[in-house]
Amino acid sequence: MLLRKTYGIDLGSSTIKVYSFLKNKSYMEKNMVASKGHTIIAIGNEAYEMFEKSPVNIAVNSPMTFGMIANLELQEIALYSMMKKIDKFLGIGSDMFFSVPLDMTAIEKRAYYHVVNGHWLRQKRVYMVEAPIADALAMGIRMEKNEGSMVVNIGAQSTQFSILTDGNIIMSRKVPIGGRQMNEAICAEIRKRYNLQIGTRTGKRLKIAMGRLNDQRKDARKVVGIDSISGLPREEIISGYVVNAGIMDCVNAIAAEMKIFLERIPPQIAYHISREGIYLTGGSTRIPYIDNYLASYTGVSFNLSPFYEKSTICGLEKIIRDRDLRNWAQPVKQRKL
Incomplete structure (x- = not known):
């Protein structure tokens, strides 16, 4: 272990998070690739700067969709580019710990294996950790002799509900609503009320600056968009109420799905969850008062993670650094797929 370079990797629909054991540091970069035909123009944060600004002949996309690898070749290039920024001499034979979704098929496992054993990266050992397990470890949930804990991760494109008991995930559900859908909903609301078209990047900035669920503080921001009627650029002052x-x-839709999910939980487990509280993490949990809002909707208290979108990579860091936790990582070999 000491002679091999070890990395924890969380491939997200919005960002790539990588933990380097040798440097004991986590890195994060946008998971985007800008391409013109078969030519790569930009990768990572540079590609994100081109998002919604590029001409028609340049495509700027994320290789991940709803937490799954959608384009294997582009994902390999994006990860390789980030790894080279972290360590210029990657060498061969590194250990890669991936956080992965639940209930993966053999084809989906093969995609993760080929990301680090393809054209750019080679001869890597692959270990897979289920994402809810990594989140639970990051938030200090006791895995052994656990009578019932619930973890909710509101990601970029989806929200995952998971129930853990005695170190096993007994129930799980994924809802296709996340931070990106919130950005799109803000854009749709502004288009409906102001006849103004804005991009999702602007919608995200408004969400971060003015997004509040319980605090009805008067707030406003000036934005520039395209007038839906004239087609010309126009400035508009956007109220916080609209955002x-x-x-x-989106939050109400997540809360409604969560309430249905809670009703399916066995009573003895639901009792421990209500006593302990639901663990909440993910990038979109940065919205102020989101835990209080969900608690008022569902009737269950929430424990908000201080790691937000870095929760999963913090869990991988714990697994890499603590040999006693290594049993949560399953080795994957190509011949077994």
């Missing part, structure tokens, strides 16, 4: 209305549509 919150877009966010609430």
